[in-house]
Amino acid sequence: MAEPRSSSSPARASVGEVCAWIDAQVSSLRAEDVPLVEAGGRVAAADVAAGFDLPPFDRAAVDGIAVRAEDTVGASPYSPCLLRWVAASDELPVGGAAQLNAGAPLPRGADAVIALHLVGREAGGAAAITEPVAAASGTEPRGCQVATGNTLVAAGRLLRAAELGLLASAGWERVAVVRRPLVRCVIAGAILETARSPSRAQVYEASGPALRAVVERDGGRIVEATAVARDRASLRDALLRPGADIILVVGGTGPGADDEAAAALAEAGELVIDGVALRHADSAGLGRAGGVPVVLLPGSPAACLLAYEVLAGRAIRRLGGRNGALPFPTRTMTMARKVVSEISMAEVRPVRYATAGSVEPVPPITEIGLMALAGADGFLLIPEGSEGYRQGAAVSVYLYEGYDCAQP
């Protein structure tokens, strides 16, 4: 049996120190070109400029009739101006009116469009206009949305529906985006170890499926998730295999006899942070191996997920060109009950909606594990200098969904 480790571990890094290290070490991956239809949720790698004016010609802004504005001078309900209906063509004759759909190019000579419901139809086919129109009214002049050379989408912008539609309308079929971070998960043999007796067959690996969901949410892709024997040499070898942009090690971080993740990272490369002042996840660590960042996550599924959210996720989001900050909307709410937190450690504290505008803590992770996170509507991130919040205090709540939880 190995000796238990000494209790005099080096001082833990604060969450702020870890974030600063990540921000200094990790930046966007290089760009790749992808088809526009696959670019949703990706991040623009460079400014994209308009190659031509948008719209590319003067066009109708409404369904209506194209006219020469000067032809309508003096029109009134008592003395309507009568224009001759003509088929839409390349040129509008003087005194003519041509029906156009919104978006259709103006014929030469036409400089205004009158909406259909403002146009009367006289016997004999004339269009009756009862009000003079100003030149350019009812039209979209060439280039009014974007002029040639101007920026359509700036580097770093997350590509959502509007950005994709805009790029499509500007003729782009592909776009340069930041490459998706490739993530390797190394699971430090937790299943193997606990499979000694029949009842233990009921211990299932939970961190893998959970990590897959958060990695994909953050724009990454898990290229490999392997269980590795818990010894130092096996872990070290797994850390040195190429092919990933970041490696997450799950388990083997504690003070136990066979907790070798930190030692393996020190051998494979550099163990920079050994222990973080984050409750439940204080055994987490960070460093580099084989030229890529490595995050050591605790093996307990709830702790693993917390450490991912606060530490590893930041690195993955930054690799993918996103903002590193926690990817949850925040809302200021009040505490329906007090919440106590250990000073000297930051703490993620799951909460659920109580009465309107207030939240209450759910039973702690130490008691109900992942049920605390799965049953929560969001969480508080209590800073390490805080002892918690009294009842009625205003707190900033990170919400899992801004809309998807039943709010009282």
Next chain:
Amino acid sequence: MAEPRSSSSPARASVGEVCAWIDAQVSSLRAEDVPLVEAGGRVAAADVAAGFDLPPFDRAAVDGIAVRAEDTVGASPYSPCLLRWVAASDELPVGGAAQLNAGAPLPRGADAVIALHLVGREAGGAAAITEPVAAASGTEPRGCQVATGNTLVAAGRLLRAAELGLLASAGWERVAVVRRPLVRCVIAGAILETARSPSRAQVYEASGPALRAVVERDGGRIVEATAVARDRASLRDALLRPGADIILVVGGTGPGADDEAAAALAEAGELVIDGVALRHADSAGLGRAGGVPVVLLPGSPAACLLAYEVLAGRAIRRLGGRNGALPFPTRTMTMARKVVSEISMAEVRPVRYATAGSVEPVPPITEIGLMALAGADGFLLIPEGSEGYRQGAAVSVYLYEGYDCAQP
């Protein structure tokens, strides 16, 4: 040339009336079983109960030594209790101490776990305990997270990382989720129609890529996106083809001569709503054809996207078992400048961050089209009874990203 339609269209439905119709007509699709690894972002179709206790046995909550609590009675720094180190096995002898990793089952007889850093090691291999421990401390009793038969994940819950981890740890490899809504987009011939002259080759279809992004965000899947000739018979036939859970028609909704979407829907099934009091998207319509809901969206890309967000997206989210409400977090902010809105129409008004805590309108959609949406940080949904907001007014802003836009 066809006659322009009469201006005396029937009264437009309010956004609230449309939402009520959608809620009455559209509910969750049936369930399907999917592997847990593919279930991220899906919605649980039924309550999932624990088939066994979690954890399935009494286990160590920390890396430490398993003891019989009664063996530690009377321990103090001056008179430590000395226990005999033994290898972990199925039973802990009286007076013994067995080292365990967090998560490992307690040997029979052991009822407490003492964290390693609280344990001294005496010459001769004894474990020195300097403080008595209470029974159950440092342990997780069988079933403390979830007892057999209790709900792990409730029907309707969006499956995120914590839910997936919980289901995995409870032994589930598959889960019943609401089927993804299959969406057909029928593009009413806008490209064909405007491709008459060389310069018009520069008119690209923008709504397709934009709709794909929002449909996927809302949990749906576009199974077909086809351009269809703009005549009534072609549109009617497209509406009657089976294979989709909902059909979105893009374009052909206006008062123009060849705007046949509403008439085609009336022929194919039922046109229930013909016109919506939503600015830029007032030509939208809704109904049913071939047993599925149909939403008629205006053809202009910005208007199409607005109408999707406020009208069609609600139906798709509900089909997929999600909350129908707009899928954006909201935050109360103040107007840095006034915004004016036409009374009698609801209006989506894109805004961007101004100074801290405030927003200002971007140039309107009528002037810059999709650039208004692509350049915005969020939007206001101004109700139909409002004329807008004065400078300094508190408004509820729907944010595209709670975190991803540079906030001043």
